[in-house]
Amino acid sequence: MSAETSVISNVEKREANVFAMVEPMEHEQVMYFNDKETGLKGIIGIHNTVLGPSLGGCRIWNYENESDALWDVLRLSRGMTFKSSISGINLGGGKAVIIGNPKVKRDEAFWRRFGKFVDSLNGNYITAEDVGTSTDVMSIVMQETKHVTGKPISAGGTGDPSPFTAYGVFLGVKASVKQLTGSDSMEGKKVAVQGVGHVGFYLIGHLIKAGAIVYVCDINQANLDKATKEYPSITVVAPEEIYGLDVDVYAPCALGATVNGSTINQLKCSIIAGAANNQLADENVHGHALLDKGIIYAPDFLINAGGVINCYREIHNLSKQQTMDLIENIYSRTLQIFEKSAKENIPTQEAAIRIAVERIENEKKKQ
Numbered sequence: 001m002s003a004e005t006s007v008i009s010n011v012e013k014r015e016a017n018v019f020a021m022v023e024p025m026e027h028e029q030v031m032y033f034n035d036k037e038t039g040l041k042g043i044i045g046i047h048n049t050v051l052g053p054s055l056g057g058c059r060i061w062n063y064e065n066e067s068d069a070l071w072d073v074l075r076l077s078r079g080m081t082f083k084s085s086i087s088g089i090n091l092g093g094g095k096a097v098i099i100g101n102p103k104v105k106r107d108e109a110f111w112r113r114f115g116k117f118v119d120s121l122n123g124n125y126i127t128a129e130d131v132g133t134s135t136d137v138m139s140i141v142m143q144e145t146k147h148v149t150g151k152p153i154s155a156g157g158t159g160d161p162s163p164f165t166a167y168g169v170f171l172g173v174k175a176s177v178k179q180l181t182g183s184d185s186m187e188g189k190k191v192a193v194q195g196v197g198h199v200g201f202y203l204i205g206h207l208i209k210a211g212a213i214v215y216v217c218d219i220n221q222a223n224l225d226k227a228t229k230e231y232p233s234i235t236v237v238a239p240e241e242i243y244g245l246d247v248d249v250y251a252p253c254a255l256g257a258t259v260n261g262s263t264i265n266q267l268k269c270s271i272i273a274g275a276a277n278n279q280l281a282d283e284n285v286h287g288h289a290l291l292d293k294g295i296i297y298a299p300d301f302l303i304n305a306g307g308v309i310n311c312y313r314e315i316h317n318l319s320k321q322q323t324m325d326l327i328e329n330i331y332s333r334t335l336q337i338f339e340k341s342a343k344e345n346i347p348t349q350e351a352a353i354r355i356a357v358e359r360i361e362n363e364k365k366k367q
């Protein structure tokens with residue numbers, strides 16, 4: 001460790017006003033970590049631990065500045081609190097972000113150091129894979145801490161969570177179709193899947209098996225080739241065409257914030273239900289916009305919870321059947337949210353958040 005001290009400018013001090021961001025979002029704890037030797041630096045956000053230890057993936061991203069990294073970790077950890085609560089599992093919300101280029105390969109020392117930082121939180125935060133990390137990375141992290149999930153099967157974990165996520169998303173799509181038509185049959189329903197990566201690929205499988213007509217787009221040709229080889233009946237469209245397709249369901253499975261002022265004007269679908277996190281660019285604006293346009297929106301953090309439910313399985317040694325039973329609940333909970341949304345005339349996202357918060361508040365009263 002260097003004995004030198006550095007001076008920070010007033011601008012940097014102003015930007016480092018953490019409480020101004022943390023207080024309105026009600027985070028319990030924010031940990032900054034830094035290791036000069038490995039170049040590791042990042043932030044762990046612990047939003048809420050009323051239901052259980054906080055859990056959320058570790059993301060690497062080239063953040064433009066520290067405030068962006070802080071904002072991301074706060075937003076994502078808060079989302080994890082709602083996701084676990086609405087899914088009926090006893091976990092809180094947490095997340096880790098590492099500042100750096102996700103494409104750079106890091107060595108073992110880097111990940112072991114991260115594991116040490118996670119371990120120093122004594123189980124208050126449990127990590128997992130996310131953008132830029134993998135089950136292989138988690139098998140290194142686990143050498144320094146037991147507070148890690150999403151490990152490879154060879155390391156005693158449950159491996160890739162994507163098939164579980166995809167199944168939950170499929171159930172969310174079906175519940176939405178039921179809300180629209182009175183029947184959850186997917187026969188002949190047209191679905192546009194944006195992104196055929198890990199989750200999108202498995203989602204297509206469920207849709208085809210159920211008789212849906214599937215359109216896809218991706219910016220990665222190798223992923224498109226894999227999908228068309230496995231499912232020759234799918235139709236590939238250009239990425240910019242996906243929003244304007246005349247389909248029943250738009251399933252965002254690539255990026256966040258794709259439901260925004262520009263895309264809502266283009267959408268011809270009756271339903272939005274997909275895997276991507278934070279689909280609404282602004283949850284205070286675009287949830288209402290969808291309500292006004294009569295588009296049924298299945299809240300992302302509810303229907304993409306299969307992955308976190310699978311992490312819960314790893315922590316509590318649940319059987320595969322117990323895990324599937326928890327994921328099956330996504331169907332009825334999606335319908336419950338549609339009902340609340342209609343009754344209270346509020347966007348579905350807001351209805352879902354209210355139910356998630358209510359569960360936490362009820363639990364808090366007992367503690």
Ligand code: NAD
Nearest residue numbers: 161162165195197198199218219220253254275276277307
């Ligand atoms: P992934 O990286 O494997 O797949 C994403 C796919 O989207 C890639 O094929 C990528 O090329 C494509 N893509 C990127 N930009 C695009 C664009 N502009 N247009 C079309 N395609 C584009 O990721 P994943 O694991 O399949 O996850 C998909 C989404 O679901 C992400 O937002 C992720 O955060 C979310 N999610 C995933 C899981 C999980 O279990 N993997 C769980 C919860 C939420």
